[in-house]
Amino acid sequence: MCRISGTFFFINTYCSILFLTTITVNRYWAVTCPLDAASSNSWRRGVLVSALIWIVILSSSVFYLLKPGTNEDKNNNKTRCFEGYQNKEESDKRTVAITHTIIVAGFFLVFFIVLVCNLLIAHTLLAQSPSQARCSSSRKPRGVKTQALQMLCAVVGVFVVCFLPHHMAQLPWTLAVLQIKEGWGSTNWSEGTRQLLNDIHQVTMALMGLNCLMDPVVYCFATRRFRLYIQENLKRDVRIASQSSCFDGICLSPS
Numbered sequence: 001m002c003r004i005s006g007t008f009f010f011i012n013t014y015c016s017i018l019f020l021t022t023i024t025v026n027r028y029w030a031v032t033c034p035l036d037a038a039s040s041n042s043w044r045r046g047v048l049v050s051a052l053i054w055i056v057i058l059s060s061s062v063f064y065l066l067k068p069g070t071n072e073d074k075n076n077n078k079t080r081c082f083e084g085y086q087n088k089e090e091s092d093k094r095t096v097a098i099t100h101t102i103i104v105a106g107f108f109l110v111f112f113i114v115l116v117c118n119l120l121i122a123h124t125l126l127a128q129s130p131s132q133a134r135c136s137s138s139r140k141p142r143g144v145k146t147q148a149l150q151m152l153c154a155v156v157g158v159f160v161v162c163f164l165p166h167h168m169a170q171l172p173w174t175l176a177v178l179q180i181k182e183g184w185g186s187t188n189w190s191e192g193t194r195q196l197l198n199d200i201h202q203v204t205m206a207l208m209g210l211n212c213l214m215d216p217v218v219y220c221f222a223t224r225r226f227r228l229y230i231q232e233n234l235k236r237d238v239r240i241a242s243q244s245s246c247f248d249g250i251c252l253s254p255s
Contacts, residue, residue: 007064016211018053028117093178100174107167118152162211166204173201
């Protein structure tokens with residue numbers, strides 16, 4: 001049960017992170033290159049990217065599924081699930097520390113991509129002139145733009161609330177509980193510090209589980225609003241492109 005629950009928790013967490021990142025990058029492309037995005041085979045690309053994410057996450061989760069998962073804490077005479085590695089050999093401790101370091105570094109790389117893409121999307125939306133907004137849609141342009149910006153905040157909010165606190169505390173907590181005696185990863189923290197890190201770790205684990213509630217909001221509601229905004233601007237770009245033509249080297253465009 002420990003291995004199964006731990007594996008599913010890993011799959012849920014990092015599939016959510018990668019799918020939110022993929023959606024963000026796709027939206028950035030749709031905003032900055034709307035004509036290219038519309039002319040590409042988005043359905044096939046979406047299937048391939050989704051399949052790649054599942055393959056990467058499922059193959060990575062095999063590490064957790066094949067490990068025993070439970071460890072005996074001799075100090076408290078308790079059995080812990082994916083904890084209690086302090087009684088392992090030093091080489092095993094360093095393997096665990098390196099694994100968590102790679103995971104944390106990967107998260108911050110992904111988080112940086114999400115932040116940059118959303119900032120660039122927001123800049124593009126805010127830079128659109130009022131005349132462009134009126135041409136792009138007969139609906140209320142400011143309302144649609146506001147909804148699109150709210151969607152960007154929702155995506156970043158999921159990362160900041162659910163995932164960022166855990167990954168900020170993950171590596172210090174890992175090094176604290178491993179208690180590596182010397183060399184890389186060794187710490188000399190007091191019992192009070194280790195207990196504080198453990199408490200923070202438990203709270204951030206609970207926060208990370210909130211993505212199960214917050215992700216559907218982003219997927220179902222915010223995605224629809226953003227898609228509406230993109231479709232309206234895409235129609236404007238297509239209309240302008242179709243009205244521009246060249247004859248005998250002379251290009252005519254609407255004034």
